Amino acid sequence: MMSLLSLELRQNLRQTGEWLQLLGFLLLSLFLLSWFLPVDVLAAHGIAFIYVIAILASLLSMDRLFTSDWEDGSLDLMLLDERGFACRIAIRVFAFWLALAGSLAIALAPALMVMQQPLSWFWPLLGVMGLAALAIVFWGALLSSLTLGLKGAHYLLFILLLPLLLPILIFSLGILEALGQGLPVTGPLLLTAAFCLASVTLSPFLTAGVLRFTLQ
Amino acid sequence: MHYFANPTRFSKFSKAVWPYITALAFILLGAGFYSALMVAPPDYQQGEAVRIMYVHVPSAWLAMGIYSLIGALSALYLIYRHPLAAIAAESAAPIGACFTALTLITGMIWGKPMWGTAWVWDARLTSVLILLFLYLGYIALLNSFNQEERGSRAAAILALIGFINIPVIKFSVEWWNTLHQPASINPFKGIHIDPAMFGPLLMMGAGFLFYFISIWLLAIAGKMAARKKMRLRQQQLWKLES
Numbered sequence: 001m002m003s004l005l006s007l008e009l010r011q012n013l014r015q016t017g018e019w020l021q022l023l024g025f026l027l028l029s030l031f032l033l034s035w036f037l038p039v040d041v042l043a044a045h046g047i048a049f050i051y052v053i054a055i056l057a058s059l060l061s062m063d064r065l066f067t068s069d070w071e072d073g074s075l076d077l078m079l080l081d082e083r084g085f086a087c088r089i090a091i092r093v094f095a096f097w098l099a100l101a102g103s104l105a106i107a108l109a110p111a112l113m114v115m116q117q118p119l120s121w122f123w124p125l126l127g128v129m130g131l132a133a134l135a136i137v138f139w140g141a142l143l144s145s146l147t148l149g150l151k152g153a154h155y156l157l158f159i160l161l162l163p164l165l166l167p168i169l170i171f172s173l174g175i176l177e178a179l180g181q182g183l184p185v186t187g188p189l190l191l192t193a194a195f196c197l198a199s200v201t202l203s204p205f206l207t208a209g210v211l212r213f214t215l216q
Numbered sequence: 217m218h219y220f221a222n223p224t225r226f227s228k229f230s231k232a233v234w235p236y237i238t239a240l241a242f243i244l245l246g247a248g249f250y251s252a253l254m255v256a257p258p259d260y261q262q263g264e265a266v267r268i269m270y271v272h273v274p275s276a277w278l279a280m281g282i283y284s285l286i287g288a289l290s291a292l293y294l295i296y297r298h299p300l301a302a303i304a305a306e307s308a309a310p311i312g313a314c315f316t317a318l319t320l321i322t323g324m325i326w327g328k329p330m331w332g333t334a335w336v337w338d339a340r341l342t343s344v345l346i347l348l349f350l351y352l353g354y355i356a357l358l359n360s361f362n363q364e365e366r367g368s369r370a371a372a373i374l375a376l377i378g379f380i381n382i383p384v385i386k387f388s389v390e391w392w393n394t395l396h397q398p399a400s401i402n403p404f405k406g407i408h409i410d411p412a413m414f415g416p417l418l419m420m421g422a423g424f425l426f427y428f429i430s431i432w433l434l435a436i437a438g439k440m441a442a443r444k445k446m447r448l449r450q451q452q453l454w455k456l457e458s
Contacts, residue, residue, distance in 0.1 A: 146370045150360050163349040164377060
């Protein structure tokens, strides 16, 4: 299992161009925002800007989770192992999440500087982003298996994923708000974690079922 | 229910009851509109503007009810693989999307004079907007496949995933502080609305429901006819080739 995980992780990290694109999108849009917005707006809402743009950036990268393996047929090979398929998918999505969280961590320090926020936000923001990204990649895996091989899969995935993710966005922004005001974060944190747990445990089985049907 | 799972029997039955349901819908809607606009008293705070309620509330009931119906039918389709369930779910979706849009539009018209704003990003309004997006996503996903069956399955799974939004909408007015009032009519807690207003509201609700069933049966019949036509054309092509 660990060897599978490291294999997936290596495959993910070799796609340097994709991750650079994500980092570029994130930093460029934040830079443009900080260029045009007045300083007091930046100081008040900078964290929320970083958060929302990071979520959008991670949505943009979701559709290539299965596409290349589907095109070259290795997804069919994976499917031969009937019982381990869901587990295999869970590992792949988890590796994708690790790579995503890693690239967000790289981008976060410059992003905080661009948006004129104190660097003490680094760890809390990274934690909340990582938690939300966990739910996003597992939901995204399910939806990208549904839209696999479609013409406008990229946009369709984006449109379908956004409404489904609204609860997690609301709860995780609640954590950031409570942190910013120095209030206890237990309530929204538990809700976010529960949502993540549900998506991590349910999504691989559903995704495996959908892929099995699609490839037949 | 198994009796009606046969498409021929179903279309026979729906053809037989359709005129009665449609007539009932128009009678109820006529009586409902008359009593809502003429007979029911104006509100002591909101005046005549309260009459928007007689359209807003029934269409909100239907917006959520139709999504639940689509969810139930999608589950039936995924479990029993019966094409009629998929056809019924798919033909209800555009109607549900229209009722959701109607809910949002009448709500905005009502909110402008009462709250001073047509739109706020609070829990109830946002979650109904998400419901509209779910309907649109469902329709978009359904129509983006070449193979009918793959599209039906994908859309059914999406409908079931999106079903988590229904309790969020229903309880959003109790879980969060919002501008929108909590429900006045609750089977478990009683009816906190004057009988003079409740009667017309109920009539409008029943009228909307029968109107929905009427156009839903039409849409199902249309979709079944379209599929039959496609099958026949395929058979003709095969005959020409051989």
